[in-house]
Amino acid sequence: MxxxxxxxxxxxxxxxxxxxxxxxxxxxxxxxxxxxxxxxxxxxxxxxxxxxxxxxxxxxxxxxxxxxxxxxxxxxxxxxxxxxxxxxxxxxxxxxxxxxxxxxxxxxxxxxxxxxxxxxxxxxxxxxxxxxxxxxxxxxxxxxxxxxxxxxxxxxxxxxxxxxxxxxxxxxxxxxxxxxxxxxxxxxxxxxxxxxxxxxxxxxxxQPETYNQIVFRLRNQQERREYLVNEFVQPIQNQLQNEGIDFTVSGRLKSIFSIWNKMQTKGISFDEIYDLLAIRIVFKPKTNISEKRQCFDILSLITDIYKPKPDRIRDWITIPKANGYEALHVTVMGPQGKWVEVQIRTERMDVIAERGFAAHYKYKGVHSIESELDKWLEKIRETLRNPESDALEFLDEFKMNLYTSEIVIFTPKGDMIPLPKGATIIDLAYEIHTDLGNHCIGAKINHKLVPVSYVLQSGDQVEILTSKTQAPDLEWLKFMSTAKAKTKVKQAFKLDKKRHLEKGQEIIEEKLKQYKIKPSADTLKKLAAHYNLSNKDQLYAHVGMGFIQIDDLESILKTRRENKLAKYWKISFGKNKNNQGRELELMLPKTQINKKNTFLLKEDPDERNYTLAKCCQPIPGDDVLGYMTSNNHVIIHKTKCPEANKLMSQHGDRIITAEWTNFKKRSYLTRIKVSGFDRIGIVNEVTNIISKQSNINMRTVMFDTHDGIFEGDLYIYIHNLGDLNKLIARLMKIKGIDTIERIENIEN
CATH class of the missing domain: 1.10.3210.10 (Hypothetical protein af1432)
Structure with missing residues (x-):
């Protein structure tokens, strides 16, 4: 057919x-x-x-x-x-x-x-x-x-x-x-x-609700925004036309995700975001005059009309972003007392800004040595050539290389080297050459000696110091920032893999012997899982090379007999870099979970087969999802939790939808921060509303006052999200309270 x-x-x-x-x-x-x-x-x-x-x-x-x-x-x-x-x-x-x-x-x-x-x-x-x-x-x-x-x-x-x-x-x-x-x-x-x-x-x-709320707020303000744009742009257009500049002006609204992200990172409300709107000026440059000079000429014309915000001028032309982006940004005080960002670009810069290197990348093997993209691709290839890293380790390293918040470092000769924000002296040394990194003992910045762990600042001029007797140190891994440097140090300790495996196996078996535990496949699997490793060979290698110190074996492997027929392992992941706050209970016998159905979270302890993640501390009522472990146990995360985001990207097939049932008996530790203007009796009012009026228990209450401002850090026990929202609403009525924020991370 x-x-x-x-x-x-x-x-x-x-x-x-x-x-x-x-x-x-x-x-x-x-x-x-x-x-x-x-x-x-x-x-x-x-x-x-x-x-x-x-x-x-x-x-x-x-x-x-x-x-x-x-x-x-x-x-x-x-x-x-x-x-x-x-x-x-x-x-x-x-x-x-x-x-x-x-x-x-x-x-x-x-x-x-x-x-x-x-x-x-x-x-x-x-x-x-x-x-x-x-x-x-x-x-x-x-x-x-x-x-x-x-x-x-x-x-x-x-x-x-x-x-x-x-x-x-x-x-x-x-x-x-x-x-x-x-x-x-x-x-x-x-x-x-x-x-x-x-x-x-x-x-x-x-987060559909959050998304829809921001869309609604943006639509509500559309008419007011359009009026502001027209009022703001008119004098600029007149001035540019008088100068004989061929240009177009358009308004660019901040993206919904950027708005949400700024609200999260800055802890501010929608109304407090001043750069919702940006005005983009794209012009056709005149020949025989540098594009950079013409961009600055337009900047000068704009700042003659509107006063600039001194700390909000960004020159991405002199030093373009790592992805090739070039433009001049300035934030000025516009009509109605509103800050407005203006972006100035040539037509060429605009094409690159929208289509990136894809707009002009050469596919036929003719690579420009100066191309930032080529340098970045070479870093990725270096990571890929490392046969020792498994897929998850590689994904983390690759993700690290994607961050484009960069600083620029200068060599003694004045050459520029871009590095990710947070990079240290040792990262810079390995960025220049492997041998320089292997033998690095420190550096000089402005004639001042600094250690290998020194965090670089943009604009530093750095002279790397070396010694023939210096060798890579495992301690460097604790403060290194770049994937390239970490890989080079790890490779230095992977020269004799078999020896490391044997040494690691010997150390682990000796440790287990002290607790009278047999090195069974199940035990080794749980240990490997605790350190986010794939198998026992990786576990042996990491221990043998000294990357992992198994000093907390007792807390990792806790056994408890419930009765003669059943027992369960409880493995509690510590707050290390890769597994911050993840908690896992592996239970026997296993509970069968249908991934297609919504997983109901029940309060009854006899029916509980889930754990609340320590990293985001969800409470009943939060939007949550479940991560199903290999042993059919479910860990509950908030949908917006960064750790959950990572799990969904790496183990998407284990993610299930989850919903709370009615929770009224148990209380969950929650942390809130309160700030406002200090006055006599305000602390007493806060604690009175929490404990007496709301009947909520407090674990820890800390208040600090300075220069007429007070800040409170409170650890309270809450039944569910509804109760928390009611409490916050009551506290906000207190005279002097300015902000109340729920803190995700609870440090026990």
Whole structure:
């Protein structure tokens, strides 16, 4: 039977419309020969996917065409990338192989498609996260072609745009993975508009109520904003026209995710965000005058009209961002007493700002030595060449490399070296050369001696000091910041793996012997899990190399007999860097949990088969999700918890939806911070409302006053979120109280 007959006439019309829109997005980039190859790829993929539907009910081929549309129109790539996008799911979902793709469409397309093809369950390590393994494989192709990542970002963007048809656990997993890896990746590659949309869509599915509230507030203020823009822009336009500058002016609203993120990090309300709006001036530069000078001339014209905020002038032209972004930013006091950010760019800068390096990246192997992107890709390749790191370790290292909050360091000769914020002397040493890092003993900054642990500040001029007798030190790992430096130090201690394994096994068995515990597979598995390692060999190696000191064995392996028939292990993860606040109870016998159904959280201790995560301290009423361990135990996290976000990105298949039942008996330790203007009796009023009027027990109460301002740190026992909100509402009525904030992290 002809596969195309499996498609109805309506479906064929829909597919034809999608493909026609794709062809309309082509410009002079796509030659006639390229268009023919693209059409051949479309016919091939349409036949291969015939009869297959998406969750939304649409023919499957609609998805690859939509991805190709993003690749063509929103990223601006050529024929090879468009063909790869159309074919990106053929090898994974049909009987065709990468070899077939190579024979039909050439080696380049085959390599990109292979990089985009996910691994099957059979060849995915049981210890590593499937997503992390897939991502690592995909990044391997960076050695040959960055188009793999660009097409993957387009694929992820279309999946996020059509996430409505997915079940909630799948939505949470995909949204978290997007926020954890793909949005930072888009930012790192300079794809600002794609990064913004990925972040906004992730928030929409992770925290729908918060997302909708911000959207509502923005719509409410739209008319007022438009008036402000017109009033603000008019005098600037007049001045630029008088100067004979060819320009366009537009307003850019801060993204929903950026607004939410600022509210979280700064602890402020929606109304306190002063840079909701930015005005963008894009101009056509005059020839024979430097772009930088012309940008500063426009800045001067603007600051003649409006007074600038001195600490809010950002020069990204002299030193562009790591992703290539160039612009001049200034925040000025506009009409109605509102701060307004103005962004000044040339047309060239604007193209790079929207499409990043994808707009002009050279694919034919002609790499510019000065390209920041090439330097970054080389760092990724270095990480990939390290055979010792497992997929999860790699994902963490890669994530670290995505952070673009950078500082600039100067060498004694005046060369600039960009480093992530928080980098130390030893990070800088390894950034310059491995030998320099291995023998580093300190540095001189402004003729002053500083240790290897010194945290660098942007603008420091640093002279690295070395000694032939110095060697890499495991203590360095505690304060190192960059993945490259950490990898180099670890490699120095991995020269004799077998010896380390034997030494580690000997140390662990000796420790277990002291507590009369047999080194069984189950015991070793629990120890490895505690330190976030995949298997016993990794555990032995880390102990043998001295990365892990097993001094807290007693607290890790606690056994307790409930009766003659049952006992359970309780493993409590300490607050180390990778496992901060994660708690896990492994129980026997196992409880069967249906991942498709919502997991109900019950108050009855006899029916409890879950643990509340220490990292975010959820209380009944919070929006939560469950992380199911390998032993069918569930750990409950808040949906907005960073640790939960990481778990969803790395172990999305173990995430389940969870809901509270009615909680009224038990109380949960909660921390709130209160601040305001000090006056006699205010502390007494606060404690009176908590203990007497609200009948809430307090564990710890600390108040501090200075210069007429008071701050209170209170640890209280709350039944549920409703009770907490009522308490906060009562406290806010006290004269002098200014802010009340719930603190997620409770330090016991």
């Amino acid at each position: 002809d596969k195309n007959k499996l498609q109805t006439q309506a479906e064929q019309r829909l597919i034809a419309d999608y493909y026609e829109n794709l062809t309309k997005s082509f410009d002079q980039r796509i030659t006639e020969e390229g268009r023919e190859r693209i059409h051949k790829a479309f016919e091939f993929a349409n036949s291969a996917h015939a009869g297959v539907k998406r969750k939304s009910g649409e023919p499957y081929i609609v998805h690859p065409i939509a991805v190709a549309m993003i690749v063509s129109q929103e990223i601006g790539l050529g024929a090879t990338s468009i063909i790869s996008a159309i074919l990106h799911d053929v090898v994974e979902d049909t009987d065709y192989t990468t070899e077939d793709i190579k024979n039909l469409f050439g080696e380049k397309v085959a390599k990109v498609v292979d990089g985009l093809t996910k691994l099957s369950d059979e060849i995915t390590s049981q210890h590593d996260s499937k997503q992390a393994t897939n991502f690592r494989k995909m990044l391997m192709t960076l050695s040959d072609d960055i188009r793999v990542i660009l097409v993957k970002l387009a694929d992820r963007l279309h999946n996020m745009r059509t996430l409505d048809s997915m079940p909630t656990p799948k939505q949470l997993k995909i949204a978290a993975e997007t926020l954890y890896i793909f949005a930072p990746m888009a930012h790192r590659l300079g794809l600002y508009s794609i990064k913004t949309e990925l972040e906004d869509l992730s928030l929409k599915y992770k």
